Amino acid sequence: MMIDDVITLKKLEVLLTFMEVNNLARASEMLGQSVVSVHRSLHSLEEGLRCPLFKREGRNLVPLPAAFAFANYAQRALGEVDKGVRKAREVAGFAADRLKMGSLYSLTLRCIPRLMTGLSLRKPDLHIDLTMGSNRELFQGLTDGRLDAAVVGLPPDFQHADLQAVPLFDDDLYLAAAIPSAYAGRDSIDLEELRGEKFVRLADGFATADSFDHAFAVAGYQPDIAVSVGDIFSLINLVSGGLGYSLLPGRVADFSPRMQLLPLAARYASCQRVTLLFAKNRERDPNLLALAAECRMYRNADA
Structure with missing residues (x-):
């Protein structure tokens, strides 16, 4: 069975909010929408389901048994989608509680300890897996996804279409x-x-x-x-x-x-320009944003 295009996750959220408070005005306030928009979403769900969900009693909408039955499944559907979103982001390394970071051996005396200390203050629950290696090994780790970020030594004119670079010194x-x-x-x-x-x-x-x-x-x-x-x-x-x-x-x-x-x-x-590198398509990852900010602080402190 094909699900009608008008049945969307957003409208399921509207339905569940309304079912919780049983009041259009309160539901619109909680959702940040107008009463008209909330009512339109509920009516649209009825059209998509091709059956009534509510009856009118004066100015009020009263849920029918069909609304309670559908709301039960809508709650489970939204819960599964939420878990799926979080799992997908975790697998992709976005906003996970673990950061896989690479570094040159020569940066372990001052640079890396300072970065890791600053990062732990910004994100106390973040676990950092540190891998040491050569430039070649660290680049390969970024390429095949074994590393989320790496601090390497580069020529000052280095450019790479797929990598975001944050210079340190x-x-x-x-x-x-x-x-x-x-x-x-x-x-x-x-x-x-x-x-x-x-x-x-x-x-x-x-x-x-x-x-x-x-x-x-x-x-x-x-x-x-x-x-x-x-x-x-x-x-x-x-x-x-x-x-x-x-x-x-x-x-x-x-x-x-x-x-x-x-x-x-x-x-x-x-x-050599010591530089943090990570994939450009992950530039909005909260963990990498925090690491990049710490690298900029390091650069400014040593300027």
């Missing part, structure tokens, strides 16, 4: 060296002077690996890579232990007391 590249170092104390370091030195490099997929390769392309030679590692903590420990030099962003300066960051010559300048 810009981070320059430095020469990372163990303490002490023969290059310490200089105003700037020319990478051409380090042709005979050994280097430690992050594996492909990390933003810092791309910056590393760009700088040495400018220098005009392939550095002698002593070891390539898959996380920045291992890299910092190896540099601190004197295994080789590396190129690292300024945000890791305090990760080790045995490592120093030295300024590079201007021609090797490379900037």
Whole structure:
């Protein structure tokens, strides 16, 4: 059986409100509609059902047994639709009580703890699942839906049609060296002077690996890579232990007391823009709106 087009969820709400208060004026007040609109909706339901639901007694509408029977099913129908809406939003990640967030390893000292603390104050009931990874892994997580949002390092001119970007701060590249170092104390370091030195490099997929390769392309030679590692903590420990030099962003300066960051010559300048990313089609999600607001506060505080 086809349901008549005039029978809508909104009219079912009108019916249930009227059945609850049994008064047109009170029902119109509760619904924020005129008495005429409420009456028209009830009459329209009768037309759609092709049977009477009410009888007139003076100025009053009195429900018939058919109205009580229909109201019972209307209540169940609206309840199921409400549960369906909430379930669909939960499956899609909208307004759920859990946020799946990704981050670069190098942001765990200051940035991510501050963001998570601020977000927990804005939304105390929100549970955050934090995943660490490379830029490549975090982008893939956003693409396949395993992550709701990710904080990554990007070129300043980054643009993506499907992703909303909220910048947090810009981070320059430095020469990372163990303490002490023969290059310490200089105003700037020319990478051409380090042709005979050994280097430690992050594996492909990390933003810092791309910056590393760009700088040495400018220098005009392939550095002698002593070891390539898959996380920045291992890299910092190896540099601190004197295994080789590396190129690292300024945000890791305090990760080790045995490592120093030295300024590079201007021609090797490379900037990463640390940025929150999430899907544009979810830009009205309350959890992501709260996270974006916290990122803007972080940016303004550090400006």
